[in-house]
Amino acid sequence: MSSIEQVMQKISELENNAVELMKSIVPIKALGPLNNGEGETAKAEYIIKYLKSIGLSDIREYPAGDKTVPGGKRPNMTAILDGENKNRTVWILAHLDVVPEGDRSKWDTDPFEAVVKDGKIYGRGTEDNNQGLVSGIIAAQAFLDLGIKPKYNLGLMLVSDEETGSIFGLQHMVKNHKELFKKDDLIVVPDAGEPDSSMIEVAEKSILWLKFKTVGKQVHASTPEKGINAFKAASHLVVELNKLHTMFDTKDEVFDPPISTFEATKKEANVPNVNTIPGEDVFYLDCRILPNYTIQQVMDEAGKMCRDIEKKFDVKIEISIAQKDEAAPPTPVDAPVVKALEKAIKHVYKVDAKPMGIGGGTVAAIFRRAGYHAAVWSTLDDLAHQPNEYCVISNMMNDAKVFAHVCLNG
Numbered sequence: 001m002s003s004i005e006q007v008m009q010k011i012s013e014l015e016n017n018a019v020e021l022m023k024s025i026v027p028i029k030a031l032g033p034l035n036n037g038e039g040e041t042a043k044a045e046y047i048i049k050y051l052k053s054i055g056l057s058d059i060r061e062y063p064a065g066d067k068t069v070p071g072g073k074r075p076n077m078t079a080i081l082d083g084e085n086k087n088r089t090v091w092i093l094a095h096l097d098v099v100p101e102g103d104r105s106k107w108d109t110d111p112f113e114a115v116v117k118d119g120k121i122y123g124r125g126t127e128d129n130n131q132g133l134v135s136g137i138i139a140a141q142a143f144l145d146l147g148i149k150p151k152y153n154l155g156l157m158l159v160s161d162e163e164t165g166s167i168f169g170l171q172h173m174v175k176n177h178k179e180l181f182k183k184d185d186l187i188v189v190p191d192a193g194e195p196d197s198s199m200i201e202v203a204e205k206s207i208l209w210l211k212f213k214t215v216g217k218q219v220h221a222s223t224p225e226k227g228i229n230a231f232k233a234a235s236h237l238v239v240e241l242n243k244l245h246t247m248f249d250t251k252d253e254v255f256d257p258p259i260s261t262f263e264a265t266k267k268e269a270n271v272p273n274v275n276t277i278p279g280e281d282v283f284y285l286d287c288r289i290l291p292n293y294t295i296q297q298v299m300d301e302a303g304k305m306c307r308d309i310e311k312k313f314d315v316k317i318e319i320s321i322a323q324k325d326e327a328a329p330p331t332p333v334d335a336p337v338v339k340a341l342e343k344a345i346k347h348v349y350k351v352d353a354k355p356m357g358i359g360g361g362t363v364a365a366i367f368r369r370a371g372y373h374a375a376v377w378s379t380l381d382d383l384a385h386q387p388n389e390y391c392v393i394s395n396m397m398n399d400a401k402v403f404a405h406v407c408l409n410g
């Protein structure tokens with residue numbers, strides 16, 4: 001039997017270990033202080049004990065100081081299983097923290113007890129992100145049990161604080177422990193995905209919400225010549241802003257839809273009666289911008305349009321930012337981590353996975369901003385943060401096989 005097949009079979013045999021590990025960690029409430037919890041230390045300590053028990057010896061801790069939790073520290077750690085080629089590490093990044101259970105009455109089981117039923121494990125954190133965490137550990141355990149060295153190092157990186165900003169987690173690691181990551185490393189973040197394993201998330205759009213406040217002059221509607229209709233001027237601006245679609249018209253088929261979008265959305269109420277010409281108007285524009293453009297470029301063009309409308313209608317227009325999140329540089333669709341995942345997913349799931357872009361907001365952006373090509377992938381029903389969150393046991397085991405495959409083939 002090839003070493004790949006041996007490892008795949010071994011992972012299947014470790015299913016009970018995976019389920020037991022999940023059962024042990026779900027009750028250890030790892031809530032960050034911003035979620036009124038005491039942090040992730042107890043969970044991290046349990047996992048370190050487990051990692052030692054399976055024979056992983058290279059475990060290092062990188063705590064981030066946080067006075068708002070007992071002990072004053074948020075745990076972060078790496079556990080490394082040496083490969084034949086020690087110059088490249090396949091990182092599996094998972095987060096230790098979970099979110100609160102939310103409305104308890106919507107749960108059919110105790111959210112902080114792992115309940116196994118019909119091939120699933122129910123409980124808060126089972127899918128987000130214990131599944132990825134356990135899959136990574138089980139992949140390492142299979143190599144250790146068999147005494148097989150992967151081609152590349154298997155690096156587990158377990159961090160705090162993903163659910164409340166990552167300041168004490170991945171941001172801390174990337175900022176203060178840059179030496180851990182090498183240029184050729186493969187970084188996998190198993191924290192989002194599709195039920196059919198087909199999505200490898202590599203990019204995100206920038207998000208920009210703009211508020212436009214137009215000021216004219218309020219008068220009686222029977223004498224419009226005495227006032228300035230702010231609503232009418234703003235309506236012309238709405239039409240003008242639609243030209244952003246042609247100004248920023250790059251297509252990128254990695255995204256769905258493959259274009260930047262600029263949509264007028266919310267409209268604040270103006271005058272309460274029909275026979276008054278509104279002297280003030282407020283509306284909003286929701287922009288989702290492909291990463292090849294900057295937010296500033298869009299702001300500049302929108303600003304010019306406002307100046308034109310101001311001249312034409314004798315109004316004053318104020319633009320302000322209601323929300324802004326600049327996209328990280330995308331991971332190339334042919335980056336080694338993407339190629340390795342595609343191969344592994346094909347082998348394990350018999351699925352042709354595709355690199356894709358999403359609307360925004362994964363922890364992988366922190367890696368990408370620091371210059372690393374991270375890919376987000378796992379097999380999920382997407383129940384994160386919901387009541388009756390569960391993880392599908394077969395997904396947990398098969399995702400472990402994908403990680404092992406990447407370490408053996410890279």
Ligand SMILES: [Zn+2]
Pocket residue numbers: 095128129162191384
């Ligand atoms: Zn998560």
